[in-house]
Amino acid sequence: MNSRKMGPVELLHMSVFSQSFSPCGRFLAAGNNYGEIAVFSLSAALSPDASEGSQKPILNFTAHDGPVFSLLSTDTHLLSAGNGEISAWSWAELIKKNTKAAWTRKPNYETSLEIPEINAMIINPKDNSLTVGGGDNNIHIMDMETGIFKSVLKGHTDYIHCLCFKEREGEILSGGEDGAVRIWDSRTNRPVHCIEVFKYEECARPQFGKWISCLATDSDWMLCGGGPSLSLWHLRSMSPTSVFPLPGCQREAVFYQDLIMSVGEGPNVSHCLHGGTVKAQIPCSPSSLNTLALNLKNTEHRVMTVGGSSHQIDVFTNFSYRAFSLSF
Amino acid sequence: MPFCESFEQLGRFHNSLLGVSDAPFVPKGFLNEVIRKRLLIDGDGAGDDRRINVLMKSFSKWCHSNFSPEEGFSQYQRMLTSLAQCEFSMGKTLLVYNMNLKEMENYEAIYADIETSITSAHEKIAECKKEIQRAKRIRKNRQEYDALARVIKQHPDRHETLKQLEALDKELQQLSHIKENVEDKLELRKKQFHVLLTTIQELQQTLENDEKMDSDDTQESLMDNGD
Numbered sequence: 405m406n407s408r409k410m411g412p413v414e415l416l417h418m419s420v421f422s423q424s425f426s427p428c429g430r431f432l433a434a435g436n437n438y439g440e441i442a443v444f445s446l447s448a449a450l451s452p453d454a455s456e457g458s459q460k461p462i463l464n465f466t467a468h469d470g471p472v473f474s475l476l477s478t479d480t481h482l483l484s485a486g487n488g489e490i491s492a493w494s495w496a497e498l499i500k501k502n503t504k505a506a507w508t509r510k511p512n513y514e515t516s517l518e519i520p521e522i523n524a525m526i527i528n529p530k531d532n533s534l535t536v537g538g539g540d541n542n543i544h545i546m547d548m549e550t551g552i553f554k555s556v557l558k559g560h561t562d563y564i565h566c567l568c569f570k571e572r573e574g575e576i577l578s579g580g581e582d583g584a585v586r587i588w589d590s591r592t593n594r595p596v597h598c599i600e601v602f603k604y605e606e607c608a609r610p611q612f613g614k615w616i617s618c619l620a621t622d623s624d625w626m627l628c629g630g631g632p633s634l635s636l637w638h639l640r641s642m643s644p645t646s647v648f649p650l651p652g653c654q655r656e657a658v659f660y661q662d663l664i665m666s667v668g669e670g671p672n673v674s675h676c677l678h679g680g681t682v683k684a685q686i687p688c689s690p691s692s693l694n695t696l697a698l699n700l701k702n703t704e705h706r707v708m709t710v711g712g713s714s715h716q717i718d719v720f721t722n723f724s725y726r727a728f729s730l731s732f
Numbered sequence: 733m734p735f736c737e738s739f740e741q742l743g744r745f746h747n748s749l750l751g752v753s754d755a756p757f758v759p760k761g762f763l764n765e766v767i768r769k770r771l772l773i774d775g776d777g778a779g780d781d782r783r784i785n786v787l788m789k790s791f792s793k794w795c796h797s798n799f800s801p802e803e804g805f806s807q808y809q810r811m812l813t814s815l816a817q818c819e820f821s822m823g824k825t826l827l828v829y830n831m832n833l834k835e836m837e838n839y840e841a842i843y844a845d846i847e848t849s850i851t852s853a854h855e856k857i858a859e860c861k862k863e864i865q866r867a868k869r870i871r872k873n874r875q876e877y878d879a880l881a882r883v884i885k886q887h888p889d890r891h892e893t894l895k896q897l898e899a900l901d902k903e904l905q906q907l908s909h910i911k912e913n914v915e916d917k918l919e920l921r922k923k924q925f926h927v928l929l930t931t932i933q934e935l936q937q938t939l940e941n942d943e944k945m946d947s948d949d950t951q952e953s954l955m956d957n958g959d
Contacts (some may be wrong), residue, residue, distance in 0.1 A: 591757075625876065638880055645879035662872035678875030
């Protein structure tokens with residue numbers, strides 16, 4: 405099952421960069437910096453007679469040459485992005501331990517000298533297209549049915565960290581190393597707004613930089629953070645309404661019911677309220693966290709999982725404390 | 733014998749408790765014997781059974797053998813006491829049986845009560861969960877409202893700004909009025925000066941012309957006189 409024997413030094417240097425739950429909600433796929441994807445069975449790990457073995461992956465294979473920075477699940481497939489290429493794996497096949505990719509595609513890069521990494525992927529459900537952003541400063545849009553890369557959104561001056569989609573207006577939000585959050589209309593593929601977060605005094609933290617590494621939206625509200633502090637923006641008035649006093653740089657944030665949960669530097673998951681207060685900081689085993697995922701598709705296995713600079717992925721059944729850890 | 737049936741039932745029950753059924757290494761007959769021996773040694777039913785047998789034997793002995801009247805009477809008394817004892821124990825077991833029946837009924841009632849309270853507790857839990865969801869939504873909305881209100885408060889009041897704008901407008905109007913007046917005055921003065929200057933120039937011209945004419949006249953008259 406293990407494609408490569410992991411020595412203790414390699415386990416020590418492992419970082420988990422991405423996670424994705426299966427469409428049925430019973431499996432979790434996680435990607436690490438060695439290019440491997442591990443599939444864990446949540447139903448086995450959460451069952452009352454779970455043992456040490458159920459916290460190990462049911463399947464572990466090398467998917468890409470470089471680190472797997474982004475994982476995304478559609479209704480039938482798991483999409484993974486490595487160094488410049490996107491591979492799709494059928495969930496049904498993965499559960500049966502068959503690791504043959506359904507397809508592998510590359511966006512059209514301008515230069516063929518460098519192969520830029522892909523940092524973020526999102527699906528636009530309205531026209532069934534896959535939007536990817538990465539190291540070549542551009543956003544590529546691919547049609548899922550035909551596999552053709554139909555458009556490129558240019559505008560960022562440095563690589564793109566994160567992407568987000570606003571369902572109601574059909575807008576794509578992208579955050580990058582150049583410190584700008586750009587909003588694009590997905591139908592006309594034209595830029596609509598550009599917010600330079602580091603120019604706002606209340607958010608800016610020049611000691612960390614101006615890069616934006618996390619984005620999340622909830623109808624009219626947007627969360628963004630990274631070098632500048634994590635802040636909540638009201639998109640209609642394009643103004644920051646609350647700034648969260650979190651010490652480190654945040655790498656992923658989500659809206660959940662009435663809370664905002666974010667992970668980043670520091671071994672904590674922070675629970676914050678919309679007003680700007682940090683309600684709680686829950687300790688985790690990795691020393692810094694890269695990814696947070698919520699399994700909302702399945703009510704039985706409603707868990708939150710976080711991964712970071714450790715070979716362990718913490719699982720929270722009650723979001724206020726760590727229940728147990730899965731390990732690669 | 734009625735006891736044999738119950739022994740068999742007990743034996744089967746014992747088997748099922750042990751989790752064996754027709755298992756070869758624990759024969760049913762052996763278990764039955766064990767249970768039978770246990771009940772005979774410990775159970776109260778053994779004492780009564782023996783007493784009834786003894787009574788029957790002593791009765792038949794009393795009927796058939798020849799006793800002296802005193803001995804016969806004492807035997808008779810003994811039999812009566814043992815009969816009374818048997819009746820007493822029978823009454824006792826009947827009462828215990830009724831008590832057990834009543835306890836069963838009581839337990840059934842309690843069981844039904846607990847069932848209903850469990851279902852109502854489940855319902856309450858579901859209600860409370862819905863309430864919590866609602867409360868969370870309300871809290872989120874309040875927080876969003878507060879956040880927006882804070883931003884709006886930072887900007888100045890609309891009425892104030894409108895008033896300021898009106899005042900500034902009025903000032904502007906007044907000043908432009910004044911400017912117009914001043915310009916009109918300037919125009920008028922310019923025109924007046926212009927008129928004055930042109931009349932002076934004309935007068936100068938006429939005076940010069942007059943002078944010239946005068947000098948011409950005198951020259952002509954001198955020339956006339958010379959001729």
